Amino acid sequence: MFKYGEGGVAGWSTLCGAVNGAAAAICLVAGDAWEDLVNELMAWYENNPFPSDTSNQYAREKAFLVKEMKSDKTLPQSVAKSTLCHVSVTEWCKKSGYKSFSKERSERCGRLTGDVAAFTVDMLNRHFDKAFTPVAKISNEVQSCRSCHDKGGTIENTRGKMNCMPCHDDPHKKPKS
Ligand code: HEC
Ligand code: HEC
Incomplete structure (x- = not known):
């Protein structure tokens, strides 16, 4: 069912497919808590550097359970400040110097997907242990807009x-004189 999420919905580069899938999984199991949990996921994604140190380490140690890695190098990290596939990918291309259709970019999105899945599972576990407290907060800047x-x-x-x-x-900033 979730094939459509690939490339930010059939290659349109809108909502990152990792977030789309994880949000669906949350809704499947979390009942009325879904909104707090999905909100937390979205806010975390906007501000988290991907791929994480942990997934870079797994890649170097070939600890991912895949037959073939696209790259086992440590990949540069970037913060998207957005949940959009376009912004996430392009910020990373700017930071890393890799092309958007390179195997390294593809590997980066694979590691990011692992990071998102791990964060989601951890958050769901905390939720079911009654140990989840949301920390996501809209920044003062955005709140003011x-x-x-x-x-x-x-x-x-x-x-x-x-x-x-x-x-x-x-x-609304005054233009520099
Ligand atoms: C105090 C109220 C106020 C705040 C705070 C505010 N805006 Fe506005 N904004 C306005 C008004 C009023 C207009 C003009 C609306 C119109 O003419 O239709 C406007 C227009 C805009 C426009 C279109 C104008 C243009 O031509 O560029 C954008 C985009 C915009 N705001 C974004 C933002 C963003 C982003 C923030 C936060 C950083 C923000 N605004 C904060 C009141 C506000
Ligand atoms: C992914 C890019 C993107 C983000 C993030 C974004 N906007 Fe926009 N926004 C747009 C585009 C594109 C338009 C349409 C621009 C136009 O009409 O020229 C627009 C239009 C607007 C307008 C109307 C501008 C006008 O001409 O009157 C306002 C106001 C506005 N955005 C406010 C916001 C606020 C507030 C936020 C944050 C909560 C926000 N936008 C986040 C892309 C974005």
């Missing part, structure tokens, strides 16, 4: 908890 542009704001012409800055910077 939302105070005018989101629900109940003076303009109320957008919605969403995503980080606005990668696309808009702050359009």
Whole structure:
């Protein structure tokens, strides 16, 4: 069923497929807690450097349970500040110097998927042990944008908890003179 998630939904580079799949798995088992857990996953993804040190280490030690690795090198890390496949991949290409259709980029997304799955399983375990406390918080900057542009704001012409800055910077900043 989740084939469609590949490449940010059939190659459209929208929501990262790793997050899409993990969110579905959460909804399958977590009942009414799904929203807190998916929210936590989204916020963590925006700000986490991928691939993690752990998955880089697994790759070097060939500890992943796959027949063939696309690369067993330590891969550079980047923080996407976005849950979009496009931003995530391209920030990583900028940081690493690899092309978006290189085998290293493909391997990077594989490791990232492992990182997302591990985070999700750990979070679900904590949830079922009644030991999960959400830590995700919308940054003050984004909160300030939302105070005018989101629900109940003076303009109320957008919605969403995503980080606005990668696309808009702050359009209200006075231009430098
Ligand atoms: C104090 C209220 C307020 C805050 C805070 C605020 N905005 Fe706005 N924003 C406005 C108003 C008013 C307009 C003009 C709306 C119009 O003319 O339709 C606007 C317009 C915009 C536009 C379109 C204008 C353009 O041409 O560039 C964008 C994009 C935007 N805001 C993004 C943001 C972002 C991102 C933030 C947070 C960094 C933010 N806003 C914070 C009130 C606010
Ligand atoms: C992935 C990129 C992206 C992100 C992240 C993003 N936006 Fe936008 N936003 C756009 C695009 C594209 C448009 C349409 C631009 C246009 O009309 O010129 C837009 C339009 C807007 C407009 C209307 C601009 C206008 O012309 O009146 C506002 C206001 C706005 N965004 C606010 C926000 C706020 C607030 C956030 C964060 C909560 C945010 N955006 C996050 C891409 C983004």
